[in-house]
Amino acid sequence: MSLCGRIEVAVETNIPAEKLHELLSSSLPQLSCMSPAKIQAVHLLKGEWGKAGSTICWNYTFEGASTIAKEVIEDIDNMKLSTTFKVIEGDLMEAYKSFKIIHQATPKGEGSVVHWKLIYEKENENIPAPTALLDYLADFTKDMNAYLTQGQT
Secondary structure, eight states: OOSEEEEEEEEEESSOHHHHHHHHHTOGGGHHHHOTTTEEEEEEEESOTTOTTOEEEEEEEETTEEEEEEEEEEEEETTTTEEEEEEEEEGGGGTEEEEEEEEEEEEETTEEEEEEEEEEEESSTTSOOOHHHHHHHHHHHHHHHHHHHTTOO
8 A cells, every 4th residue: 555645626606717816825814714614824934925945834723633734835836826835733733744735726717626636655554645625725715706796796
């Protein structure tokens, strides 16, 4: 059984791809307003918002528990509308040797499709694939969509 894995999900939204990419790469503090039950805060620890190499800390609620994750923004590709985050500290690192979260926004009509990918290496074969986190990200995307499109017909 391989300890390395990759899982992904795609979520359709009514939000333009460029707007989603901007929010998920350089306007991260705004995300707590869009889904406060899931994300309580995003703090910049080092660097600049929207710049590769910057370090951020997420305070979020996952499976009913307050959780933190410290991440480095590894790559921002404004042409492909994607951002790669590498988790370096936090609860996820108790079960995984390495963990990356990648989002890519693809235009679709007036909205977009957000592709979330989790690339990981488990500490041991008894650790499950992080499907619950993938579901969490899909639900978070739906929260963003609802927040940003409220009042639109």
